[in-house]
Amino acid sequence: MNYRSTRDTSNTPAYVSSAEAIKKGLAPDGGLYMPDSIPHLSSGDVEALIPLSYARRAAYVLSMYLTDYDKAALEADCEAAYSEEKFPGGAAVLRKMDDTFSTLELWHGPTCAFKDMALQIMPRLLSRALSMTGEKLRAHILVATSGDTGKAALEGYRDVPGVDITVFYPVDGVSRMQKMQMTTQEGENVNVCAVRGNFDDAQNGVKEIFSDAALADEAKKAGSFFSSANSINWGRLAPQIVYYISAYCDLVKNGSIKLGDEINVCVPTGNFGNIFAAYLAKTMGLPIAHLICASNSNCVLTDFLKTGTYDRTREFFKTMSPSMDILISSNLERLLYVVGGAELTSRLMNELKENGKYTLPADIMAKIGGVFSGYYLSEKETAETIGRTFDKFGYLIDTHTAVGVGCAEKYVTETGDKKVTVIASTASPYKFAADVAASLGRPIDSDEPSEILGTLSSISGTEIPAPLKRTLTLPVRFTRVVDASEMPNVALKK
Numbered sequence: 001m002n003y004r005s006t007r008d009t010s011n012t013p014a015y016v017s018s019a020e021a022i023k024k025g026l027a028p029d030g031g032l033y034m035p036d037s038i039p040h041l042s043s044g045d046v047e048a049l050i051p052l053s054y055a056r057r058a059a060y061v062l063s064m065y066l067t068d069y070d071k072a073a074l075e076a077d078c079e080a081a082y083s084e085e086k087f088p089g090g091a092a093v094l095r096k097m098d099d100t101f102s103t104l105e106l107w108h109g110p111t112c113a114f115k116d117m118a119l120q121i122m123p124r125l126l127s128r129a130l131s132m133t134g135e136k137l138r139a140h141i142l143v144a145t146s147g148d149t150g151k152a153a154l155e156g157y158r159d160v161p162g163v164d165i166t167v168f169y170p171v172d173g174v175s176r177m178q179k180m181q182m183t184t185q186e187g188e189n190v191n192v193c194a195v196r197g198n199f200d201d202a203q204n205g206v207k208e209i210f211s212d213a214a215l216a217d218e219a220k221k222a223g224s225f226f227s228s229a230n231s232i233n234w235g236r237l238a239p240q241i242v243y244y245i246s247a248y249c250d251l252v253k254n255g256s257i258k259l260g261d262e263i264n265v266c267v268p269t270g271n272f273g274n275i276f277a278a279y280l281a282k283t284m285g286l287p288i289a290h291l292i293c294a295s296n297s298n299c300v301l302t303d304f305l306k307t308g309t310y311d312r313t314r315e316f317f318k319t320m321s322p323s324m325d326i327l328i329s330s331n332l333e334r335l336l337y338v339v340g341g342a343e344l345t346s347r348l349m350n351e352l353k354e355n356g357k358y359t360l361p362a363d364i365m366a367k368i369g370g371v372f373s374g375y376y377l378s379e380k381e382t383a384e385t386i387g388r389t390f391d392k393f394g395y396l397i398d399t400h401t402a403v404g405v406g407c408a409e410k411y412v413t414e415t416g417d418k419k420v421t422v423i424a425s426t427a428s429p430y431k432f433a434a435d436v437a438a439s440l441g442r443p444i445d446s447d448e449p450s451e452i453l454g455t456l457s458s459i460s461g462t463e464i465p466a467p468l469k470r471t472l473t474l475p476v477r478f479t480r481v482v483d484a485s486e487m488p489n490v491a492l493k494k
């Protein structure tokens, strides 16, 4: 299977292998890599996957896309990435709320958020890509983070052969718990550094390093090249397709549906990555009828799906679901490409860059509208959903999952469509414990992580996840704080 840029308008696109797409991340023309065709998943394929473990299901689905990878190698990597040790509660856990709703808990990994699902496997895929493409240099992954991605990337890349990782976080821009998770990171090839300024300062600093040819030269002399772990990398997207297929298998297995029955899927999303993975599962042939795109007050996607106009020129809100506080949904570009082709995608992405907005042609919009519906929740509605879900089901959900549950409820109320619906649950409630407790009407008057976690545990009668509990006991390893101007030195290990 060949990969090409979403913006490559030539008749003979510049194809690359999946290993190259994963190594490069972004295409040279600024577009995102996509396979030249979407593989087909038959009903027989799904049936064959039902008795398998998550790791085996993952290897099967990934091998349909990563055709240049050795199958046995993919199986070994999936077994290691989704092992009992890494995901003690199971990798993608279906939890039935009622006859319509089941959540798909994707946060039983090392950092208690769904990014582990991709970032546990992607480093292994990159490591193989380096040897498959004959790369002699070490890859040095640079990440700017506002919290969740940094920790998940550190856990994923720690001690991976041929790779180093440095994570930059804004010194006052992450929560106490997130800071503690990163500064206590274990592993021989990891580095963590605070940057004076906000997330944008850290992010711009990393972007400048990536575009500085002199720095690249210096790194090369020292034996490495800079690379990113960004969510637009195909190596992060492909593993996310797996859990929707896995969830369908588990619904058949537990008797909620019969093989062939259609389901709906609801995803709380910001960058459009997680929901696009569900769209690919549907396009492959998995019986998904409708996709519900759930947003917080930064409802740029809700408005887009309602009007056909994507407009990022709007007020930005800081919400209690911060991992979805995004105004540029990068992976939407992949949907535009699948539905409208490279010519249209290239034109619209230009308009977005120049004017901050674009409008889809009506026929393309009709295609998208037939599959996706967008809803959003205000902060008040998000808090109410956490309280209501706990009261009704005794089920504690985090702020992002709550956006998904509340939007799925809105969709059912509006349409009466009560098909079995899988709602992606993207973080442990303990990752956003203070807001979750406040939503239950029990605000915690402390910013000490151990106290916040302990209080949520006693309020809710649930266990603190083991990885977070362990973080509280680890020594701090990384204390360096720099100005943004010093970031290149950190990247060059000076």
Ligand SMILES: *Cc1c(COP(=O)(O)O)cnc(C)c1O
Pocket (backbone or CB within 6 Å): 113, 114, 115, 148, 231, 268, 269, 270, 271, 272, 273, 274, 275, 323, 324, 400, 426, 427
């Ligand atoms: C990153 C993240 C999301 C959003 O994921 P997308 O890639 O934007 O779809 C949702 N919830 C949590 C907890 C996250 O960390």
